[in-house]
Every structure is written in structure tokens, then in C-alpha cells.
Amino acid sequence: MARTHEVFNQPSPLADYDVAADPVLGEGLEREGGGWAAEEVGELGRLAGSARARSWGEQANTHTPVLRTHDRYGHRVDEVDFHPAWHVLMDTAVTHGLHAAPWTDGRAGAHVARAAKFFVWSQAEAGHGCPISMTYAAVPALRHSPDLAARFEPLLAARVYDFGLRPPHTKRGLLAGMSMTEKQGGSDVRANTTRAVAAPDGSYRLRGHKWFTSAPMGDVFLTLAQADEGLTCFLVPRVLEDGSRNALSIQRLKDKLGNRSNASAELEYDGAHAWLVGEPGQGVRTIIEMVNATRLDCVIGSAAGMRAALSEAVHHATERRAFGRRLVEQPLMRNVLADLALESEAATTLMLRLAGAADRAVRGDAHEAAFRRLAVPVGKFWVTKRQPAHVAEALECLGGNGYVEESGMPRLFRESPLNSVWEGSGNVAALDVLRAMRREPDSVEAFRAELALAEGADPRLDAAVKRLLAALGDPESAEYRARSVVESMALCLQASLLVRHAPTAVADAFVASRLDGGWGHVFGTLPPSVDTGAVLERHRPRR
Numbered sequence: 001m002a003r004t005h006e007v008f009n010q011p012s013p014l015a016d017y018d019v020a021a022d023p024v025l026g027e028g029l030e031r032e033g034g035g036w037a038a039e040e041v042g043e044l045g046r047l048a049g050s051a052r053a054r055s056w057g058e059q060a061n062t063h064t065p066v067l068r069t070h071d072r073y074g075h076r077v078d079e080v081d082f083h084p085a086w087h088v089l090m091d092t093a094v095t096h097g098l099h100a101a102p103w104t105d106g107r108a109g110a111h112v113a114r115a116a117k118f119f120v121w122s123q124a125e126a127g128h129g130c131p132i133s134m135t136y137a138a139v140p141a142l143r144h145s146p147d148l149a150a151r152f153e154p155l156l157a158a159r160v161y162d163f164g165l166r167p168p169h170t171k172r173g174l175l176a177g178m179s180m181t182e183k184q185g186g187s188d189v190r191a192n193t194t195r196a197v198a199a200p201d202g203s204y205r206l207r208g209h210k211w212f213t214s215a216p217m218g219d220v221f222l223t224l225a226q227a228d229e230g231l232t233c234f235l236v237p238r239v240l241e242d243g244s245r246n247a248l249s250i251q252r253l254k255d256k257l258g259n260r261s262n263a264s265a266e267l268e269y270d271g272a273h274a275w276l277v278g279e280p281g282q283g284v285r286t287i288i289e290m291v292n293a294t295r296l297d298c299v300i301g302s303a304a305g306m307r308a309a310l311s312e313a314v315h316h317a318t319e320r321r322a323f324g325r326r327l328v329e330q331p332l333m334r335n336v337l338a339d340l341a342l343e344s345e346a347a348t349t350l351m352l353r354l355a356g357a358a359d360r361a362v363r364g365d366a367h368e369a370a371f372r373r374l375a376v377p378v379g380k381f382w383v384t385k386r387q388p389a390h391v392a393e394a395l396e397c398l399g400g401n402g403y404v405e406e407s408g409m410p411r412l413f414r415e416s417p418l419n420s421v422w423e424g425s426g427n428v429a430a431l432d433v434l435r436a437m438r439r440e441p442d443s444v445e446a447f448r449a450e451l452a453l454a455e456g457a458d459p460r461l462d463a464a465v466k467r468l469l470a471a472l473g474d475p476e477s478a479e480y481r482a483r484s485v486v487e488s489m490a491l492c493l494q495a496s497l498l499v500r501h502a503p504t505a506v507a508d509a510f511v512a513s514r515l516d517g518g519w520g521h522v523f524g525t526l527p528p529s530v531d532t533g534a535v536l537e538r539h540r541p542r543r
Contacts, residue, residue, distance in 0.1 A: 009320065009321055010320075011315060011316050011318075011319035011320050013051070014311060014315040014316075015050065015051035016049065016050055016051055016543060017049040017311075017541045017542060017543045018042070018046050018049055018542055018543065019046075019048040019049040019120045019123050019124075019311075020041050020042045020044065020045020020046070020048075020116075020120045021045065021542040022307065022348070022539075023538045024344075024345050024349060024502075024538060024539075025041075025116060025119065025120070025348060025352070026038065027501065028116075028348065028349055028352030028353070029041065029112060029113070029116045029352065031352070031356075031501065032109065032112040032352050032353065032355060032356030032359070033108050033109030033112055033356060033359060034109035034110070034112030034113035034116060034355075036107065036109065036113070037112075037113030037116065040096065040113070040117065041113065041116045041117055041120060044092075044096055044117050044120050044121055045120040047121075048120045048121050048123050049123075049124075049541075054124065056088050056089055056124070056125060057085075057089070057124050057125030057261070057411075058408070058411075059083055059084075059085035060082070060083050060085040060086040060125060060127065060261035061125070061260045061261045063083035063085075064083075064260050065080050065081065065086075065253060065261070065263040066080070066081045067079075067080055067250055067252065067253045067263075067265075068080075068081060069249070069250065076249060078249050078250045079165070079217075080216060080217045080253070080263045080265075082217075082261075082263075083261075086128060086261055087161070087163060089124070089125050089128045089261075090128055090131070090132075090161050090163070091161040092121065093121055093129075093132045093161075094132070094159055094161040094173065095160075095161065096117055096121070096159075097117070097159055098114060098117050098118050098121060098129075098132050098136075099132045099135040099156070099157070099175070100135050100136050100138065100139050100153070100156040100157040101114065101157050102136075103136075103139040103153065103156075103157055103362075104153065104154065104157040108359065108360075108363065109356075109359055110359065111355055111358050111359035111362065112352065112355045112359050114136070114355075115296075115300050115351065115352065116352070118132070118133075118297065118300050118301075118304070119303060119307070119348070119351070120304070122300070122301050122305070122308075123305075123307060123308040123311075125261060126259070126301060126304070126305060126418075127258075127260060127261035127415070128261060128262060129297070130214055130215055130259070130264075131175050131176075131177065131214070131215035131217075131218060131262070133293075133294050133301075134175070134176050134177050134178050134214050134294070135174075135175050135176045135218075136293060136297065137176075137178075137289075137290040137291075137292075137293035137294045137297070138176035138178075138220070138222055139153055139156060139157070140289035140290065140292075141222055141233065141277060141278075141286055141287055141289045141290040142156075142222075142235065142277060143289075144277055144278035144279075144286045144289070145235075145275070145276065145277045145278060148275055148277060152168065152174065152220065152235075155171065155172075155174040156173075156174050156175075156176060158173035158174075159173070160172040160173035162174075163217075165217075165219075165239050165245070166239055167239050167240065167241050167242070167243055168219055168220065168237060168239070168241075171219065174219040174220060175215065175217075175218045175219055176215070176218050176219070176220050176221065176222065177213060177215035177216060177217075177218035177220070177221045177222075178214045178215075178222050178223070178290060179210040179212075179213040179214070179221045179222070179223040179236070180192075180210070180212075180222075180223065181210065181212045182208070182210060182211050183209070183211040186211075187424055187425065187428045189224055189231065189283075189284065189287075190231055190284070192208070192224055192226060192231060193208060193226065194206055194207065194208025194209070194210065194223070194224070194226065195207050195208060195225060196226060196227040196232060196234060196274065198228075202276075203273055203274060203275055203276075204225075204227070204234060204273075204274045204275070204276060205271045205272065205273065205274070206223070206225050206234065206236065206269040206271070206272045206274050207269055207270060207271060208225060208268070208269050209251075209266065209267075209268050209269075210223065210266065210267040210268070210269070211266060212254070212265075212266075213250075213264065213266070213267040214264060215262070215263070216250050216253075216263055216264070216265035216267060217238075217263060218238065219237065219238055219239070220235055220236065220237050221235070221236045221238075222234070222236075222277065222287060222290055223235075223236050223269075223274070224283045224287060225269075225274070225283075227280050227281065228280070229280035229281030230280070230281035230282075230283070231281065231283040231284060232276065232278075232279075232280050232281055232282070232283040232286075233276075233277040233278050233282075233283040233286040234274035234275060234276060234277055235274060235275045235277050236248065236269070236272055236273070236274045237273065246272050246273050247269065247270045247271045247273070248267055248268065248269050248270070248272045249267070249268050249270065250267055251265070251266040251267065251268055252265065252266050254266070257414050257417065257418075258411070258413075258414030258415040258416070258417070258418055259414075259415060259418050260411075260414070291423055291424070292372075292376060293358075294422070294423045295376050295377060295423050295429075296351075296354055296355065296358055296376055296380075298380050298383075298384050298419035298420075298422055298423055299347075299350065299351045299354060299379045299380055299383045299384070299419075300351045300355070301418075301419050302347065302383045302384045302386070302387040302416075302420075303344070303347040303350075303351045303383060305387050305391060305412055305415060305416055306340075306343060306344045306347055306386070306390045306391065307344050307347075308412055309340075309390060309391040309394035309395070309409065309412050310337075310340050310341060310344045310390075310394055310539055311539070311541045312398065312402075312407070312408065312409060312412075313337060313340060313394040313395075313397035313398065314328070314337055314536065314540055314541065315541050316398045316401070317333055317337060317397055318540070327397075328536070332524065333397070334532040334533075334536065335524045335525070335526050335530075335532065336393065336397065336523055336524035337397065337532070337536055338509070338530060338535040338536055339513070339523040339524050339525070339526050340390060340393060340394055340397075340523055341536055341538070342506065342509055342510050342513065342514075342526075342535060343386055343390050343523070344539065345498070345502065345510075345535075345539070346494040346495075346497075346510060346514075347383045347386065347494075349494065349497045349498060349501065349502065350379050350383065350490075350493065350494050350497060351379065353375075353497055354372065354375055354379050356368075357369075357371050357372040357375065358372055358376075366442075368446075370440065370442040370445070371443065371447060371449075371450055373436050373440055373443040374433060374436050374437065374440075374443035374446065375447060375450070377424075377432045377433050377436065378433055378447075378486055378489045378490050378493065379490065379493075380419075380423070380424075381426055381429040381430050381483075381486050381487075381490065382486065382491075382494075383419075383490075384419040384420035384426075385420055385426055387416045387417075387419065387420070388413070388417050388420075389523070390416075390523070391409075391413050391416040392416075393522070393523040393524070394409070394412075395409040395410075395412070395413055426483065427482075427483075429486070430482040430483050430485075430486045431479065431482055433482070433485075433486050433489070434478055434479065434482055434485075447489070447493075448469070450493065450496065451468075451492055451493065451496050453496065454496040454497075454500050457500070458495075458499050458507070458508075458511050460511050460512070460516040461492070461495050461496065461499055461511055461515060463515075464488070464491070464495070464515040464516075465492050465496075467488070468488045468489060468492050471484075471485050471488065472485065491514050491515060492515070494510070494514075495507075495510055495511050495514060495515055498510050498511075499511065503534060505530075505531040505534035505535055506534070506535055506538070508529075508531075509530040509531070509535055512526075512529065512530065513526050513527065513530070
């Protein structure tokens, strides 16, 4: 009698492959000035694609953080306990400099190298990227107060993961969090009601309730509070120099849709000790430096999530058979996969261009700084919006298997909306683009100059850019049309980059589908002219 439990026609696990063996990533890393880091990116990519890294991610998301408000004797401790796998993920990220390390690295391309490493390591597990990103973003804000920067920047940039609540000066490395939003305001931070009162020693005491605090087990937080002069930025330590706990308490951890491995909390200040960052009353101007850096990480994280989902879909379709052929050989599945690959390649190419702009802006390039000011919120709006639909379609490529938790696809899907919400939802990002165009006209000129680099290469792109520029020149109902305008900006920018840097088959397919009307409303509606084989070959997972 035949056995009933013979397993066949099931793909092998996607494990022990090289996440960094991605032509789009490698080409962009070299192009944007970070090619010198290729060896370390490769090392991290091989680890990210290993079975053990996948296991770390699964464990950290299964055994989620737990808040301990008191010790056994009744003392308030406000500790968050993490699974050991979380600490392995964090230690790897810090050791490889995914946090604030680029700020103390004098090499051109340091921020590009960091973006590439963040991209590959996020594909192993996305949640722990939050405290890593917060630490990266804290440094430019802290530099508004040179004394604080001199004191904390070396520790924030140190490649040592030193977990635990102790006085900052006793630790080998620090991590930062951010505590801005309040329940009555959300993105409208000027509605914050937390109060800051000056102390005789020049510090401040804060009292208020923060609705979302990122990375509550960090060593220091950047936060906003109302001083006499208006909304002001402050640095709040978790532990004071004498070893006592600062007067802040964690009310609860958020029970979130995704991002389960990472702790997010409600935090209450009750006379918490804080130091002024920047000028009193200039809190938004100060903290925007942190916001801009974390928005770049939103683009990187979403591009990484799409690449991870695409890899799973392509791998499954390559090994699974149906109706007499491998799935990847079926014409309609090739259309879907190639469409997903185009979206992923455009997102990865854009995120590397933005990282290059950030790197050159930090080193004094005014033109790149102007371009970054507009292009980062454009990219943040579009790439993070595309991720949920992209991951959902990739999940469907696995059929029912993709809906099962063991596949890893549900975790990617739950994570997918996060970056669009984080650091300003879609409306906030789109309106920030309009604000930048009004207040900083140099950013518009820099954006136009970037698009002009591809002028004449493809008449369909030229026509799309002409339509975009006409829309930018029409102030009527600008706020109402903000999403459609920013969408057009993102697509023209991505197309410009692909026309200049991607293989002809990729660029032609992207322009034909995204700009020339040869595309439907779902993935898998590419025109017949697309060379799906050439597109897919660039996105096959490589061992």
C-alpha cells in the first residue's frame, strides 16, 4: 500500500542564501560611493540569509518584550525583558555599525554603506531596526547642542552593544529612543502638553504623558515639551549620573499589529531630569533633523521588506510545479513576479540614491542637501505606501502556504504598514513635500535638476516629467492634490534613476507600466512587451 504522507512538490526553505548578492544593491552601493564596504555588506548579507538568523527573527517575534514595572520587593524598576534572540540581533547590528557609527566615520560613502547594511540585515528581522534607527537619527539633532554632542556622540556611535540601565558614563555604548507624540495630538506635535520647567542648575524638569515612545529601553530619549519660550527639544536620560533612576515610568507596552519583537511604550514624566537640546522654543526645527534621518530609514526598511518578500515569492515559484510546469514558467505568474521585481528594484535604487544624497549633504554639498530635503519625504510617502500591496501580492504567490505563519510571510505582511505610519503618515509626508517646495525653492530646483539628468533618454519619461512640472506650477487646490502630485514626483524620480542606471529591459518595463499607461491597478498587469526573463534574473535569490 502506498504511503499517504510522502512529501513532494514542496519548495525547500529559503535559507543559507546571500541577501547581499543582489545586483541592484551592489551596483547602487558602488555608484553612490560606498563600494569600499562591499566585503562587510556581503558578510552581513550571508548572515542575514542564514537559517540561524531566520530563527533569531522568529524567536524574537514569538517571545515578545515583557514589561516589569516593579521588582519582587515593590520597588519601581520599569524594565523591559527581551528574548535572547533580540540581543543577538541587536549586537550584530551595532557591531556592524548600523546605528550611529557613520557620524564618526570620515570616509565618503559611510552613510551609503550603513544604508546597504541596514537594508540586508533588516531582511533577517525588521523590528529591532527601530532602536538602531533612533540611535542613528539622534546624532544630527544632538549636534544643535555641542556640549551634549561631545558628551554622548562617541558612545552613541560606539560599536559595542551594552544593554542594561546604568549611568551613561559607565557604559561602553549607548542607544537612543524618541518620545514625541501625545494622545491628543499625534503628528500635530505643537499640541503637546508636556511641560518643562527650568531648574537652577540649567537643566529642566519634565511632567507629561507620551503616547508613543520608541525604544523605551534606550539610554537616552529625545523628546518635546512646552517651555516658557514654546515647544522645545530635550534629552532625557533613563538613569542619572548618581545611578538613580530618572523620574519617568513606563505605563504599558503597545500591543501592535506588527513590529512585535520591538517594544513601544507609553511613558510618563513626573519631574524627569532633562537637558536642553537646541534653542528654547525651536523644538520642531531641532527635532526635524532626527525626523529626516528616520524617514530615510523608513524608505530603506520598506525597500528591504519588499526585497525579502520578493525573494520568498521567486524562490517558491522556481521550485513549485503546477499544471505541468514550474510556477515561474507560467506566463501569468511571470507577469506578477516581474511586476513585483520592478517595484522592488525601483525602491532599492531610490533608497540608495537618497542615502548618497544624505552622505554628501552631511559633507557640505548644498545641492545634495536641497535635493534630500524634497526627495526624502517624496520617497518616504511612495515607497512605504507601496510595501503593503507588494508584500500582500508576494504572499499570494505562495498560495495558502504563504498564509501560514511558518512561511514567514505573515510577519512580513504585518510589518508592511509600519513605515508609512512612522514619522508622519502619508498625508503628513505629502504635505511636508508641499511645505518644502514653498519654503525652500532650492529643493525644487535640485529635484528638477535630478530629473533632467535623464532628459532625452526616453520620450515617455520626458512627457511624464513635463506633466509633472505643469502640476507643480499650479497652486490651485495644491493641498487637495498633494498625494497625486507626490506620487508623480516619486514615479518620475524612480524612472529617471532606472533609465540612467538599470538594464534597458528593466527601465523600459518600468516606464511602460508606471508612466505610459501600460499597467492596471494590480500587480501582474505588465504589457506583453516586457522581457520578464531579464527582469527576474536580477532578483533570483543566490546561494
